[in-house]
Amino acid sequence: MTLPVETTALTKRYGPIAAVEDLHLSVRAGEVYGFLGPNGAGKTTTLRMLLGLIRPTSGTVRLFGAEPGGLGRVGALIEGPAFYPYLSGRVNLKVLADHAGVRRGRVEEVLDVVSLTDRAKDRYATYSLGMKQRLGLAAALLKEPELVVLDEPTNGLDPAGMADMRVTLRKLAADGCTVLLSSHLLAEVEQICDRVGVLDRGRLVSETTVADLRAGGALRVVAEPLEAARDHLCRLYREVRVDGVALELDVDPGEAGRVNAGLVGAGITVTELRWHEPDLEQTFLALTGGAHHAA
Numbered sequence: 001m002t003l004p005v006e007t008t009a010l011t012k013r014y015g016p017i018a019a020v021e022d023l024h025l026s027v028r029a030g031e032v033y034g035f036l037g038p039n040g041a042g043k044t045t046t047l048r049m050l051l052g053l054i055r056p057t058s059g060t061v062r063l064f065g066a067e068p069g070g071l072g073r074v075g076a077l078i079e080g081p082a083f084y085p086y087l088s089g090r091v092n093l094k095v096l097a098d099h100a101g102v103r104r105g106r107v108e109e110v111l112d113v114v115s116l117t118d119r120a121k122d123r124y125a126t127y128s129l130g131m132k133q134r135l136g137l138a139a140a141l142l143k144e145p146e147l148v149v150l151d152e153p154t155n156g157l158d159p160a161g162m163a164d165m166r167v168t169l170r171k172l173a174a175d176g177c178t179v180l181l182s183s184h185l186l187a188e189v190e191q192i193c194d195r196v197g198v199l200d201r202g203r204l205v206s207e208t209t210v211a212d213l214r215a216g217g218a219l220r221v222v223a224e225p226l227e228a229a230r231d232h233l234c235r236l237y238r239e240v241r242v243d244g245v246a247l248e249l250d251v252d253p254g255e256a257g258r259v260n261a262g263l264v265g266a267g268i269t270v271t272e273l274r275w276h277e278p279d280l281e282q283t284f285l286a287l288t289g290g291a292h293h294a295a
């Protein structure tokens with residue numbers, strides 16, 4: 001099956017600057033893929049190459065097995081979309097639909113997808129930033145694309161605007177559209193995406209599912225006496241770390257009951273037993289070269 005997006009050794013250099021270097025990226029049908037990286041990591045450059053807006057220095061891009069450019073199956077929101085401020089959202093979309101040869105009935109459909117029907121008659125100039133972004137997404141959806149490519153779709157939005165955009169994007173994916181979005185916000189990507197590619201200084205440093213990113217937590221145990229608890233647990237589990245006044249075990253969260261019963265059975269008092277989520281922000285910073293480099 002051909003992938004919606006596949007790049008091979010994709011590279012873009014600007015003089016001595018390698019904006020994107022040897023990028024092998026694959027986005028599968030129906031997923032929401034998050035392209036994550038700090039400012040300047042090369043996200044926009046990559047997306048522009050994917051859409052055929054700039055040429056790679058070397059390497060290839062395939063969208064549904066074909067070279068970019070014949071973009072009928074692809075919708076994009078890359079730079080802030082240009083709309084007429086004194087026209088309504090609906091009329092702006094009608095202008096674009098006419099220009100693209102899209103039936104006008106589609107305008108009402110995309111307004112509905114981005115939940116703008118109620119405000120569609122209002123002038124674009126009166127829209128909030130979140131509504132402007134959603135109208136941009138609506139424009140990208142006019143041609144019923146199978147893939148949408150979005151550069152930082154939640155950038156600058158307030159929490160409510162972000163939440164609206166999240167819902168809209170998940171709805172799109174549920175309807176079978178593949179979504180590729182870039183972001184510099186780990187928390188954002190974590191909430192929207194199925195898989196994440198982490199880009200740092202032009203290179204893909206990690207590609208993983210969000211579930212795997214979240215894995216790797218530990219069971220935290222505070223018990224009295226701590227020494228006895230450690231000795232007891234060391235006999236049962238391979239990795240037992242002492243973290244200040246607590247012990248940390250690399251086990252599934254579901255193991256908590258057994259750990260508790262074992263300690264209590266050994267006459268040890270358990271005062272705290274909880275699952276400690278991994279610190280995703282630390283993971284991200286470690287992958288992208290530390291705080292000095294983060295956005």
Ligand SMILES: Nc1ncnc2c1ncn2[C@@H]1O[C@H](COP(=O)(O)OP(=O)(O)OP(=O)(O)O)[C@@H](O)[C@H]1O
Pocket residue numbers: 014017018019037038039040041042043044045046184
């Ligand atoms: N036209 C250009 N000429 C020279 N250098 C460029 C050009 N476009 C991008 N770059 C450089 O390439 C690198 C990657 O930039 P890019 O905009 O792709 O990053 P980004 O991850 O999208 O960051 P941001 O989130 O800040 O937009 C940066 O060092 C940038 O300065």
